[in-house]
Amino acid sequence: MSGSHGWPLWRRQITVLAKQEIGRSLFSKRSLAVYLLAAMPITLALLRALFLPESQRAHAAHTTTEFAEVYHFFILRFIVFFSTAMLFVKLFRGEILERSLHYHLLAPVRREILTVGKYLGGLLASAAILGATVALTIALFYLPHGSGGMAHLTSASGLGEVFAYLVTTVLACAAYGALFLLAGLYFKNPMIPAVLFLGWELLTPFLPGFLKLLSVVHYLGSLEPVPISQGPFALMAQPVPGWLAVLALIAISAGLLALGAWKTRGLEITYSTE
C-alpha cells in the first residue's frame, strides 16, 4: 500500500508514534499528575518571591546556591524522577492496561521502531514540561532581586547556568525515561522497582566511588553548574568530567532503550494475565 520502505518509512513511523505520545503526555488525563508535580517547584519559587524578606532581596548571591540545592534535592530527585516515572511507565504499560497495544503490534512497524518512537515522544514531552518548569523556577528565584537578579540571569554566566540546568534536566528525562520505559515493559506494577531505584539514588552520596558509577544521579550531579554539599556523611568521590557524564548518560539511556527494544521484540499479547 505504501511506496516508502527502510529509513524513510521508519522516520515517518517514529514521527507518527512520537506525535501520538506527545499528545497523550501533554493533553490527556495522565498528564494531570505530571503537571501537578511540575507546578510544585514553581509554586515554591512563587511563594519565595512573594515572601522573601526585604533584607535578602538586595543581593542575589545566596540565590544561586539556594536554587542549586532546590534543583538537586527537590526538582531533580523528586519532581523529575516521579514525572518521568509517570510518563514513561505508561508508554507500554498504559496500552497494555487499556488493552490497545495490539493495534500497534498489528501495524507494519518494527518493534524497535515502536519502542524508539514512543520513547522519543515521552522524552520530548517530559523535556518540554520539566524544562519549562526549571526555566520558570529559576526566573522566579531571581525575580525578587529586581534588575540585579535579572542582570545576573541574562549575563553569560547566568545563561550558562540556566543552560546547564536545562541540559541536566533533559538528560535526566532521557536516562530515567529509558529506565521507566523498561520497568513498564517488565513489571506489572512498575512503581515498586521505581521506588526501589529511588532508594538507590538517594543512597548514592553515601556509597563508595565504584558504586556511585551505577547510579544516574551521580552523573547528573556532575553536570550541575553549582556544586552543593551532600551532607556530613556523604562519601566524596572524584567528580566525573562533564563530557564523560553526558556520554555516560547517553550510553545508559541507549543501553536501557536497547533492552526495551529487545523486550518488545518478544512481546506477546496476553492481556488476561496482565
Added chain:
Amino acid sequence: MTAGIISIKNVSKFYGEVLGVNRVTVDIEPGLTGLVGPNGSGKSTLMHLLCGLLRPTRGSISVVGVPQDQPEELFRLVGYCTQYDSFPNGSTGYGFLSHTLALHGLDGADADRRAWEVLERVGLTEAARRRIAGYSKGMRQRIKLAQAICHDPRVLILDEPLNGLDPMGRAEMIDLFKELADAGRHVIVSSHILHEVDLISDGVIMIHGGSVVAEGSIRDVRGEITAQPLQVLVRCDRPHAIAARAFEFAHVVEAQIVDEATGVLLRTTDAGAFFPELGRIILDSGVEVETVTPADESVHAVYDYLIGDGGGGP
C-alpha cells in the same frame, strides 16, 4: 515456506502449564474459511499466532510465504480484527484509522482519503469524528473491521466479527467478507455461532480443546463421518409413500414423518447409493417433491457429531 497459502506446521502454544493449541497443522487456501469452536477452544490463540501477537512454543507459521517474525512484511499483507473491544483512549473513529494508515507509511493526504473511503465502506462516515468510547457495540465492531481492512490486506483474519451487529449490519459485513474472498483473498472468520459460519464459509477448521478435529469443506468433513448416518429431508405432498419405499434399501436406517406430514426425514448410511435410489423412488411413486436437502451437512451438525456438543448455537 509456501507462497499463496497460510501454512501452520505442528504448532503448539502453552501459557505456562496451560495448553493454548496443540500440534496444529493446517494449510489454508484463499477463500472464506471458518474457524469454528466453542469458547476457550483455541480459536483466538490460533489467530493471535497467525498474526504474531503470540509466538508458538513449537512449530512454525508462514502467512503467504512470510514468517510471523517479520512485522513490516507481514502486516502489509495481513489485517486482523481482534475480539478485544478496546481502543486507544480518546480516539475518534477517523483519528484511529488515520493513525493506523500513517503507520503504514501513507502521508497525510493519502491517509485522509483512504480513511474516509474505508469509513464509508463500513458505514461510519457520520460518526467518524465522534469518540469511539461513545460508539455502540456494533459501531465499535465496524471500526475494528475498518482498521483491519484499511490497508487492503491479502489476508484478513476476523475474530468473532459479527458480534454486536444488527441483522442488517451482519448481512452487509457478510457481503463484504464474500466480496473480499471472491477477489482471491484469504478471509478467516472465527465464530462460536455455527450457523453463522455455515452461511459464509467455503471451508471450515474445527477446533476443540486446542486441537484441530476436522478441516475442509463442510460437505467433505460431513462425508468423512461414516459413523453417523446422513440425514436428508424430503419435502413433498406424500411423505408416507417415500418412507414406505425407502425401507426397501438396507442402508436406510430411519424414516420419520415431520412437520405435520409435509416432509420425511430419512437417515442413510450410504450417501453415494442413496441419492440415485431416492430419485427412482420419486419417479416411480409420482410424488410431488418440493425440496431435497441434507439436514445435517451444517457445521452445527458436523460439530455435534465430532465433539458431541453443539458448541453453543444461536
